[in-house]
Amino acid sequence: QVSRAKKKLVHALKLAPELPEVHSALGYFFEKVGDLPEAEKAHKKAVQLGKGDGQFLNNYGTYLCRRKNFQEADMAFHRALLDKHYPNTAQVYENAGVCALDANQIAKAKDYFETAIRRDPRSTKAHFHLATMSVDAGDLRDAKAHLNVYNLYASHTPESLWLGIQVAKGLNDKDSMATQGLLLKSLFEGSEEYNLYLASLNTDN
Numbered sequence: 001q002v003s004r005a006k007k008k009l010v011h012a013l014k015l016a017p018e019l020p021e022v023h024s025a026l027g028y029f030f031e032k033v034g035d036l037p038e039a040e041k042a043h044k045k046a047v048q049l050g051k052g053d054g055q056f057l058n059n060y061g062t063y064l065c066r067r068k069n070f071q072e073a074d075m076a077f078h079r080a081l082l083d084k085h086y087p088n089t090a091q092v093y094e095n096a097g098v099c100a101l102d103a104n105q106i107a108k109a110k111d112y113f114e115t116a117i118r119r120d121p122r123s124t125k126a127h128f129h130l131a132t133m134s135v136d137a138g139d140l141r142d143a144k145a146h147l148n149v150y151n152l153y154a155s156h157t158p159e160s161l162w163l164g165i166q167v168a169k170g171l172n173d174k175d176s177m178a179t180q181g182l183l184l185k186s187l188f189e190g191s192e193e194y195n196l197y198l199a200s201l202n203t204d205n
Contacts, residue, residue: 054086
């Protein structure tokens with residue numbers, strides 16, 4: 001309901017023109033509808049009004065990353081971390097890690113994800129990406145350890161189940177592979193990952 005959302009945001013802006021949360025929300029809205037100049041303007045205004053608040057710098061950093069402005073995004077994340085009162089520093093490190101991955105800076109991404117976990121051992125996004133990186137590096141036991149933590153705190157996704165299947169297959173854990181295959185079928189039968197799973201079974205046969 002785009003028009004209704006815009007109407008509410010414009011009304012909020014009239015009521016509280018100096019509230020950074022309103023401008024940050026507007027930035028997300030304008031990005032969604034494809035008005036990137038206005039999105040950039042709104043995010044910058046949120047950062048300005050926020051006066052160093054990590055929340056708005058983190059939001060701006062994720063926006064810049066989606067726009068492939070990786071260096072500027074990294075700077076925004078580092079500025080967010082300067083706010084010692086911001087409670088979600090683990091999320092900032094997670095977002096910085098995803099951005100570094102998108103920029104193909106693998107070592108930097110790994111460092112960010114590991115820092116996120118040190119700040120919050122339940123950082124599921126960091127555990128998932130580290131599991132993926134461990135699979136790529138051939139360290140299946142490390143991948144399994146990260147997936148075990150991920151599965152404690154996050155809901156199953158097609159990506160997490162398919163990754164778990166690959167890990168189980170590599171470790172020759174047939175029971176785990178079968179269990180996750182059944183979950184993939186029951187929860188995400190129409191997904192690309194389920195098709196990959198079926199193809200892998202046919203290859204094995």
